[in-house]
Structure formats: C-alpha cells, structure tokens
Amino acid sequence: MKTKTMKCTDVVDHICDELDTKLSSAKCREIRRHLAKCPNCTAYLDSMKKTIRLYSTYPDPRVPAKARKKLFAVLRLRK
C-alpha cells in the first residue's frame, strides 16, 4: 500500500502534539523522517521547544512576606 507523503503543514500540526512524547508511533516515525530532510520543520520544532524553555526557566517570584502575614491574621493562625 502506498502511503501519502507527509507535507510540512501536516507535520507542523502534529509537531506540537508530539513535542514531549517519544517518537515511536508510525506517525511519529514519519514525522522524524520528514524532519531529517526538512530544515523548515526542524527550525520550527526547535523554536517551539525554545518557546517552552524560555517560559519554564523564567524565575519564580517569592511569596511576599506581607501576604503571608495577612493570611495568618485572617485565619487567626500562629506562624
């Protein structure tokens, strides 16, 4: 049976779903084959991964002491 070759538009739709999964299914293997030949989809996948990395490494702010003090006062709790 002849399979339809994957186009960039199909790959881009699936790249986003498969970003964090192991590329093992038949569709994923096809994506991987496409990525090996296509610099555009590779660049797109890389930019998507970087987008996520930027947000996940953005530093966490600390709980303001004022907010903690207020909460404990509202609930009448001892620290």
Place this chain on the structure above:
Amino acid sequence: MKKKIEHRSSPEVDLIRRARRGDERAFTKLVQKYESLVYSFAFKVCRDKEQASETWQDTFVNVYRKLGQFDGKSKFSTWLYAIVVNNCKMKRRKRKLDLASVPLESPHRFHEDPLLGGEGRVVQTIPSWKETPLDSVMDKELRTLLDKAIQKLPVDYRVVFVLRDVEGLSAEETGKILKLSVPAVKSRLRRARVFLRERLNSYMTR
C-alpha cells in the same frame, strides 16, 4: 458536608486529616508546604504580583474552609491548582480583564510545496532561532517580551500552557483540573504554543 478521605496513609494524608479536624499546626504546615507552589502558579497565570498575592490568599482561605470537601481521589496539588484557577478567573472577570479577546492565529505559513534548491534539497525559509539564554542572564527586553506575550494569550489557553509546559503536568491531570477532555487540552496547548512562538519570533531571529 465533609467527604471521607480515601483510605490511604502517607505523611501528607495524615497532615490533611489533622488539619480537617481543626489542628491549626497541621494547617500551618500545609500552608508552608504548598505556599510556593500556589504563589508561583498564581503568578504565572495572573502575570501580576498584586493579583497573584490576592489569589494566593484567597486560595488558602478557600482551602481552610473547604478542606472537608477534599476526598483524596486526586493529588492534593491537583485540588489546589483547580482552586487557584477558579480564583484567578474570578478576579479577572471582576476586573473585566478578558473582555477583549485576542484572535489565535494558525501556525506560521508553510508552503504546500517547499522551495527546492540544488540536488533537490529543501531551501530553509523559516529562520532558525538563536540560543535561549539562561534565566539568570535573560535581559530586560526579553523578560518584558515574555510577559507581554503571555499576558495577551487568553487566560483559558494560558492556564493550559502553564499547567502542561511550565508545571509539567500530564494532559490527563490538566484535563481533570480544568474539567476538559484530553483532546481539548491538546488543542488549547497547541494553539497557545503557536501564539507564544509567533510573538517571540522576531526577537529570537534578529
């Protein structure tokens, strides 16, 4: 009405049981254990320190009042995330922050038939991104850009992005928190990622 906590024992479940019985020290310990998780998640969703502080307080007040409703079927953190999301959305509704919705565009346009160069190789028309800096060296411009981009993302999509990609929760757990099906979580995540990627594109390719 108080729900029965599923029969399982762990230091955390014991702490929750004690807090439900009115043990103040146990509740305080529970707050201390989860305060950073709640604040950091509230900040990532609200993207505003003042709103995050208010959401943080409201969340623990809710936890104090509703701890009897926690049945232990899900993780305690899952239950907390759901309370934060509700509080954050309520605050935004009150402040009418989500009235102006932003259209979510489709992915960067790819050609149906890619441009071919010598020896039939595909010509790269989508520019590569530069390396991402570590958080400690992110410059002010990039931080402002990241803040602005995520602030423009509608909150229903933002929450999915933060839970899945930043907090690292599974699609199933995210669906449970937001009362969404797994395909709905995947669809919102895909659109959120595309939206954010497009907004960072010019900075990352210049």
